[in-house]
Amino acid sequence: MTTLLKKIRARAGNGIQTVLSSAGWELRRRSERHTTPMTLEALSGFLYFVRRFAEIRLLQGDIVECGVGRGKSFLCLAFLAAEENAGRMLWGFDSFAGFPDPTPEDKSPRNPQQGEKISKKEDVVWMLRDAHLGDDFVKNYVRFVPGFFNDTLPHYTGNNIALLHIDGDLYRSYKDTLDTLYSRVVPGGLILFDEYNTVQFPGATKAVNEFFSGKGVEIKHDRLSEKYYCVKPQ
Template sequence: MNMYHLVSQTVAYNVPGDLVEVGCNEGQSSVLIAKVIKDLNADKKLHVYDSFEGLPSARSEDGHSYKAGDLKTSEDILLGNFFRHGLEPPVIHKGWFQDTLKDGLPERISFAYLDGDFYDSIMVSLQYVYPRLSAGAVCLVDDYCDTEINAGGWNNLPGVKKACDDFMSDRPEEICYIYSGAFTHAFFRKL
């Protein structure tokens, strides 16, 4: 899996900082990140962020796949997934991204996984996470679909790509597209 290798690289190359997942939901991806930290015996913490109230309101750029309140879950389900795999629970930041990211992010970040589904969620995530990324850090974005590359691919959350493209338009890093079947990701490495 691409995420496994990207997380492993940041740990193996000693990129300074902790790891974050913005939009952790029930923690399936968080568990994978925590397994890498444990397997590589890294002295790093995993911070996860979620409202646990489901998605916020969508904008017109976000398509019609989800509506406010979809994907609601609980901290207990997230923690249950960690306990089931024998992993140390992450640092949980409960609340909306615009409320939790400003003062709740680690000082330095070596790996960030952004899974906000909507334009505003990804834009807010990038605004707060980007300045804290260490040189060499990786920022992986879920649901980034480039229909020019992946014609006919899953593109039900077009706000994600638009937010990334808008935010990164005047930055030196290049967004790299990862084709992984029906669902897609993109990432950039902080210069």
């Protein structure tokens, strides 16, 4: 590079630095940049499960998730169950083929489509192992049941349920889960609704409101995570 070119580059570089710094910004090499290892959403999501888990510590029962997807929430639940070491089984239900056909109750600007959100069971298992939960924990305490809820949930073979996490997005998925598994939740057990009160998935809210109508069950709000859940009455 000629000396002149070097000078121009240096000046241009300095110029950019000066302009950026006067506006409160800083120019850095990519290798020097700090990245945020955890987002606020991930942290508050995890804290939500920590708090709910604390509420079932004295209850016996399995953990069931309907809507495993890529396993983000399942990983949180598995991590907490492994740490608790109380011998609870973790059940993950998912088609692993994406959404079934949405119904008119799911109509929203988000416009969910059949076959959306396909994930692979093997990837979730790999993620649990990668998180150092241990092969033995996965083999002994984790069960995935592939298939649509209306086919699989009626054949649930686990113990009664201490915590049921519903993350199936759609009206029928919520309804099938509540119709089939609510009776298996122990008194004092928790039912968590990932999409309650969201604009994207109005069917979830409708199914929950319909199911609990007249049952005298309070739908609680977790302010930090903006999630909703309820406690099964004694």
